[in-house]
């Protein structure tokens with residue numbers, strides 16, 4: 001009853017239950033793909049495999065298929081709940097790179113400012129602190145973006161949807 005047949009092949013109407021709503025973007029709905037045991041989202045186009053265990057268990061699980069990280073969700077009866085994921089070494093590297101991008105350049109700038117201080121009331125005294133803040137913000141965003149792309153956090157996917165709707169993306 002909760003299998004692929006419930007997810008219509010070309011269902012253009014709004015999803016009726018949360019079972020048909022994509023757990024990644026929470027916006028598009030899941031459609032069964034022709035001749036395949038997979039479903040795809042009508043909005044973010046991610047591909048999932050749907051496993052429906054036989055009764056009396058029948059707790060369908062969705063696994064993402066086109067993503068380097070193994071993300072899985074289980075149907076609780078009224079929502080898709082994300083299952084704890086198996087951490088991959090990639091995740092550790094990603095955190096290391098993201099943190100290095102966020103921390104190293106501002107630290108180097110701070111060191112330079114400490115070693116070669118600018119006279120407080122000289123012309124251009126505002127440049128080093130301004131540069132420091134700009135570096136903190138710029139590099140903070142780059143690191144955050146790297147992590148958000150990897151984890152596909154809900155606030156990030158919502159932001160992407162907003163950008164797409166307003167033609168700021170693609």
Ligand SMILES: [Zn+2]
Pocket residue numbers: 022023024025026027028029041042043044045046
């Ligand atoms: Zn989606």
